[in-house]
Amino acid sequence: MLKKFIFLFSVLFFVVCLDCWEKRKKAFLVRLSRDRCIGYFDEEMYGLVSIINSHPLMYTTSCCSGRISMLEVKNPWTKLNARVIGKWHKKTEKEEVLEKISLYEGKKEPNLWIIVQPPIIHVSCKNLETASKLVVYARNSGFKESGIFFANSKRVMVEIRSSEKTSIPLVLNGKKMLNEQNFNELIEYLNNLLENLKLKIERLEKNFSNLQN
Amino acid sequence: MLKKFIFLFSVLFFVVCLDCWEKRKKAFLVRLSRDRCIGYFDEEMYGLVSIINSHPLMYTTSCCSGRISMLEVKNPWTKLNARVIGKWHKKTEKEEVLEKISLYEGKKEPNLWIIVQPPIIHVSCKNLETASKLVVYARNSGFKESGIFFANSKRVMVEIRSSEKTSIPLVLNGKKMLNEQNFNELIEYLNNLLENLKLKIERLEKNFSNLQN
Numbered sequence: 466m467l468k469k470f471i472f473l474f475s476v477l478f479f480v481v482c483l484d485c486w487e488k489r490k491k492a493f494l495v496r497l498s499r500d501r502c503i504g505y506f507d508e509e510m511y512g513l514v515s516i517i518n519s520h521p522l523m524y525t526t527s528c529c530s531g532r533i534s535m536l537e538v539k540n541p542w543t544k545l546n547a548r549v550i551g552k553w554h555k556k557t558e559k560e561e562v563l564e565k566i567s568l569y570e571g572k573k574e575p576n577l578w579i580i581v582q583p584p585i586i587h588v589s590c591k592n593l594e595t596a597s598k599l600v601v602y603a604r605n606s607g608f609k610e611s612g613i614f615f616a617n618s619k620r621v622m623v624e625i626r627s628s629e630k631t632s633i634p635l636v637l638n639g640k641k642m643l644n645e646q647n648f649n650e651l652i653e654y655l656n657n658l659l660e661n662l663k664l665k666i667e668r669l670e671k672n673f674s675n676l677q678n
Numbered sequence: 679m680l681k682k683f684i685f686l687f688s689v690l691f692f693v694v695c696l697d698c699w700e701k702r703k704k705a706f707l708v709r710l711s712r713d714r715c716i717g718y719f720d721e722e723m724y725g726l727v728s729i730i731n732s733h734p735l736m737y738t739t740s741c742c743s744g745r746i747s748m749l750e751v752k753n754p755w756t757k758l759n760a761r762v763i764g765k766w767h768k769k770t771e772k773e774e775v776l777e778k779i780s781l782y783e784g785k786k787e788p789n790l791w792i793i794v795q796p797p798i799i800h801v802s803c804k805n806l807e808t809a810s811k812l813v814v815y816a817r818n819s820g821f822k823e824s825g826i827f828f829a830n831s832k833r834v835m836v837e838i839r840s841s842e843k844t845s846i847p848l849v850l851n852g853k854k855m856l857n858e859q860n861f862n863e864l865i866e867y868l869n870n871l872l873e874n875l876k877l878k879i880e881r882l883e884k885n886f887s888n889l890q891n
Contacts, residue, residue: 540871542822542841593806597829604827609755612825612837614817616810624825628755632844637867640860647853654850658753 486591486620490524493589497525509554509663513586513670520676522591523599526622531584531662533557533655535565541578541632548575556656559648562635566643569636577636581658584608584666586625596621598676606672607665625669629662631655699804699833703737706802710738722767722876726799726883733889735804736812739835744797744875746770746868748778754791754845761788769869772861775848779856782849790849794871797821797879799838809834811889819885820878838882842875844868 497514500506509530518524535551550565551557562579569577590596596613603611603625615622633651634642643651710727713719722743730738748764763778764770775792782790803809809826816824816838828835846864847855856864 540842541844593829600827600829610823612827613829614813614825616806616826629753630843631754633846634864634867637860637863640863641857642860642864644854644857647850647855650850650853651847651855654847 489589493524493526494518509666510586513666513673516670516673516676517586517588522595523588526587526589528586529582529584530554530666531659532582533659534580534582535562536578536580537569537575538578539575541580546575556659557652559652562652563645563648566635566641569639570641571639572636573639576634576638579633579635579655581629581631581655583627583629583662588623588625590621590623593621596623599623602672602676603669606669608669627662627665629658631658702802706737706739707731722879723799726879726886729883729886729889730799730801735808736801739800739802741799742795742797743767743879744872745795746872747793747795748775749791749793750782750788751791752788754793759788769872770865772865775865776858776861779848779854782852783854784852785849786852789847789851792846792848792868794842794844794868796840796842796875801836801838803834803836806834809836812836815885815889816882819882821882840875840878842871844871
């Protein structure tokens, strides 16, 4: 009798869990469609996100294809009191950056930073095996900082991320850090970096198309 | 007969696996003692590493308490053809950095970077539950980029890492990027950052001492 009860309870538990994850996947796919409609989705990620979502044991929960941004903040890794004062998904312009720097010169606080944020994707996987495989694929495709950041019996969350994050101080304690004479060089470097990150997304997309179900 | 065989095989498999992980832990602890004797171990990590290793289901495989370094390399996230030309575990000095910059001015290749590398620890866990708990503890202690980067039936590998990594270009394509007039400000910022990272290790050590076996 007890054995029967345990068996039935296990089956019921399994079905409920299965249902939960599937339901969450469906809800996220609906949200993704809605976000696309209202222009709230990063279109450069659509190919990659579609491939991941076509896998029956995975779905994406958030993503960003990478960008250059200017942040008004003491330290760029803390979001507390940070203010984005410029954001570029393609190229940034020297004049625009210089103009913003001039507004911060002489101001003791906050500091001013220019940052390149590499692509990032969060994926919910149904089990550890799928998540581990995804991490290995991502790392082998050059997304070296990928890993599982949360795991329980209901889901395993993977962060796919590459290591090109670059944070450069423009103004620290009101003092200009950069040599404006050679500013062209820096802007060119940052724009090239962002362009290469977009190519890296395409390579990841190609590699992921081999992910077996 | 078949059932008996499967049962015996499972028990044997389990014992062998157990033995393997325990053996690896022992070997790593021996290596750690040897590394300490020959001064090959980062002493600032000893307290934290000892706490992790005292847990029966974890052991550390490598660690670094963080440092400031100067790298001769095109991009600081690729190790290919990178050459470390300066490394400081405590404070760096303005004059030393300026002297090295002058050697690279006018050289088309390679670029020159100054980098703050935050603390990093790799931990082998015996199972997913232990690894997940470790990741949650590390993230809640401010090591926000921690995660599981490898998992199979034999071990689950965790990387504990914080997000303060800072890479600043000093010379790009032979051109000096920084305003030397305000160089004191930058050096002070980097030295303070490194000091704060060491305090962060101490906080992690305190939080980890609550990790239940």
